[in-house]
Amino acid sequence: MLLIVRLVAVILTAAFCGGCVTARVEEIREGHTEMAAGDTIAVLGRRERPSAAETELDFVDCVSRNMGGGDGVSVIPDRTFRDTLFPWFEPRTAPSNTRDLPDLIGHPTFIERLNSLGIKYLVWIEGSTRRTDSAGTMSCTVSPAGGGCFGFLTWENDSEYEASIWDIKQRRTVGKVSSDAVGTSYMPALIVPVPIIARVKNSACTSLADQLKTFLTSES
Amino acid sequence: MINTPRHVRGWVFALLLALGACASPKISMQGSFPIPLVNPYPVAVGWVLDEKLLSYTHSEKVDRGKEWVIKVGSVQQAMFDSLSKGMFKSHVFLQEEKAQPPVKVIFVPAIEELQFSTPAQTRSKYFEVWIKYKFRLLNADGSLRGEFPLTAYGKAHTQNYSMNTTTSALEEATNAACRDALAFFALQFRTLPPVKTWLDEEGLGG
Numbered sequence: 232m233l234l235i236v237r238l239v240a241v242i243l244t245a246a247f248c249g250g251c252v253t254a255r256v257e258e259i260r261e262g263h264t265e266m267a268a269g270d271t272i273a274v275l276g277r278r279e280r281p282s283a284a285e286t287e288l289d290f291v292d293c294v295s296r297n298m299g300g301g302d303g304v305s306v307i308p309d310r311t312f313r314d315t316l317f318p319w320f321e322p323r324t325a326p327s328n329t330r331d332l333p334d335l336i337g338h339p340t341f342i343e344r345l346n347s348l349g350i351k352y353l354v355w356i357e358g359s360t361r362r363t364d365s366a367g368t369m370s371c372t373v374s375p376a377g378g379g380c381f382g383f384l385t386w387e388n389d390s391e392y393e394a395s396i397w398d399i400k401q402r403r404t405v406g407k408v409s410s411d412a413v414g415t416s417y418m419p420a421l422i423v424p425v426p427i428i429a430r431v432k433n434s435a436c437t438s439l440a441d442q443l444k445t446f447l448t449s450e451s
Numbered sequence: 452m453i454n455t456p457r458h459v460r461g462w463v464f465a466l467l468l469a470l471g472a473c474a475s476p477k478i479s480m481q482g483s484f485p486i487p488l489v490n491p492y493p494v495a496v497g498w499v500l501d502e503k504l505l506s507y508t509h510s511e512k513v514d515r516g517k518e519w520v521i522k523v524g525s526v527q528q529a530m531f532d533s534l535s536k537g538m539f540k541s542h543v544f545l546q547e548e549k550a551q552p553p554v555k556v557i558f559v560p561a562i563e564e565l566q567f568s569t570p571a572q573t574r575s576k577y578f579e580v581w582i583k584y585k586f587r588l589l590n591a592d593g594s595l596r597g598e599f600p601l602t603a604y605g606k607a608h609t610q611n612y613s614m615n616t617t618t619s620a621l622e623e624a625t626n627a628a629c630r631d632a633l634a635f636f637a638l639q640f641r642t643l644p645p646v647k648t649w650l651d652e653e654g655l656g657g
Contacts, residue, residue, distance in 0.1 A: 278608075288611040317485035318634030322606075322627070340488050 250427045252414035252434040256442045262398060262405035264352070264447050271305040271349040272447065273312040274298065277357045279322050286356050290392065290436055294356060297440030304447060307348060316344060332402045350399055354443060358392035360432045363413075369420050379422035387415045390435035394443055408446055410439035478622045479522040484530050484630065487537035487637040492655055495541040497550040497557040497591070498531050509565040513572065521625055523565060523582065531560065534633050538640065548593045556596065556649060559587040563600075567621065570609055578617075578624040579606045582632060588645045597645025603632035 266272075276291040291309050299306035313320045319341055326332055336342050369382030393409040414429030507524035528544065535542035543554060550557055564583040570576050584601040605627025612619040640646055641656070650656045 285608050285610075287608075314485040316488055317630070318487050318489075318637050321630055321634040323604075323631055323634050324638060338490075340490055344488055 250414070250416065250429045252412050252429050252431050254410065254412040254434045254438045256408065256410050256438045258406060258408045258442060258446055260406045260446070262401065262403065264396070264398070264405050264449075266304055266351065266448050269305075269349045270351040271307055272298070272352040272354055273307045273309070273350055274354045274356065275309050275312065275320065277355055279325060279327065286358055286392070287360070287432075290360070290432060291356055293433070293436040294354075294394075294440045294443070297437055298444055303444055305349070307350070312348075312350075315348065316341065329397055329403050332397070332399070336399075336402065345399060352405070352447060353397040353399060355395045355397065356392060356439075357395075358390070360388055360390040360435070363387050363389045367418075369418070369424070371420075380420035380424050381422070382420050384418040384420075385415060387413065388429065388431040389413050390431045392435055392439055394439060396443070396446065406446055408439060408442045410435045410442070412438065475518045475520065476617045476621060477520040477522075478618050478625065480526040480622065480625055480629070482526065482529070482626070484526075484533040484633060486533050487633065489537055489637050491538055491540060492650075493540045494555045494653065494655070495543070495553040496535065496539050497543050497545045497554040498535065499545050499548050499557055499559045500527055500531065501559070501561075504561055507562045507565075509567070511567070513569065519567070519569075519621075521565065521567065521580075521621070523562070523625060523629070526629060527560070530629055530633060531558075534636060538637060548589055550591045552591070554591050555653065557589040557591065557593070559589060561585050561587075567624070569617075569621075576609045577606045578609070578620045579604070580621070580624040580628040582628045584632060588649065596649060599643045599645055601632055601635055603628045603635060605629070605631055 274291060274295040276286040276288065278285050288309070295306045295308045298304055307315075318324055319335055319338075326335060365384070365386035367382065367384040369380055369384050371380040372378050390410070390412040392411075393407060395404055396406045396408070397403070398405045412431045412435040414431040414434070416429045417427045418424050419427075504527050505524045507522075507527070509521045509523065510518055512518050532542075532544075541553070543550070545557065548557060548559060561584065562582060563585050564581075566581045568577075568579045570578065573579070582603045584603070585598060586601060587598050588596040590596055605624045607620040607623035607627060609616050609620050612623070641650055647656065
């Protein structure tokens with residue numbers, strides 16, 4: 232009985248304290264930015280070579296959606312952009328830095344398509360979400376008569392992303408925005424597991440998207 | 452209505468789950484490819500896609516004897532159709548290795564080898580696919596001008612495919628390899644030895 236009371240106490244404590252996320256956003260401005268009517272940006276994930284820290288597609292989509300939502304800026308999603316400018320942004324051919332841009336801009340068909348889309352900035356996103364710590368145990372039993380779980384799990388996720396903003400016409404990087412978020416999730420189980428999830432990646436995404444919008448639209 | 456005992460239904464469900472986990476991964480590539488954004492060559496070309504290419508299927512036993520099947524022949528025509536729409540003034544698919552004007556040259560692609568690796572094999576989180584092509588370049592009368600190889604690579608991270616991870620990620624890796632083949636062809640075309648010679652002869656070597 233005492234064990235159950237203790238477990239309930241732990242669950243309640245976790246419910247109140249768990250699921251919290253701490254996010255931090257920083258930006259470095261290296262040039263002037265502004266968005267006029269008709270200007271568009273493309274949000275792209277880096278994935279040239281296999282890497283343990285490849286940016287998740289859903290994160291790139293999330294940033295695109297959040298930047299474009301409401302009174303946001305006009306955004307072309309990653310896949311649409313790569314298809315429209317195929318084969319210039321494939322893993323084999325994508326420019327790795329702004330020094331590669333003049334080669335691309337030199338192709339008339341390329342610049343023509345870019346202008347028709349109204350692309351002014353490219354936003355390259357790098358980074359990923361990793362599990363940095365985990366603890367606890369949980370055992371589940373299934374039998375023909377029924378089943379259930381008992382135990383307690385906790386884990387910490389860390390999201391670290393950085394967005395580089397390229398000005399296509401000026402052919403240079405105009406700034407960087409980074410977003411770090413850390414959060415601990417809990418899963419107590421007394422017959423039924425009750426996940427209390429910290430939405431770390433989502434928090435990093437919304438923070439990054441909001442800051443990118445501010446960065447691009449505030450004239451400075 | 453048949454009243455099945457609850458524990459029997461439980462065991463049947465568990466058995467179906469187990470069978471699902473043991474099923475051999477099979478993918479059959481479908482879909483379209485983007486038209487490359489390049490300056491088209493003002494020439495008409497022909498393509499001969501033989502039955503061996505169009506039905507190309509790679510089967511391999513890995514992971515404790517499970518057979519993996521990748522059908523990549525099904526998208527070859529879509530690949531070379533999109534490629535040609537962007538690269539040449541016009542193109543035609545031929546039944547034989549001969550063509551009438553205005554076709555200047557004929558391409559005959561063949562897949563020599565397809566390899567793939569799973570995350571379990573490489574201890575990574577990637578499915579990777581390599582496709583090795585060999586292209587024959589023929590004159591319109593069917594005589595051989597030359598050959599050139601093309602090796603394409605594609606990968607897909609498992610983190611992007613939470614449902615049906617194995618087949619979805621393998622399919623995306625194969626799709627990425629097909630796109631890589633088209634990207635290589637579109638951008639390296641003029642540097643390939645037999646092509647360069649032909650383009651010079653046509654005055655298109657630029």
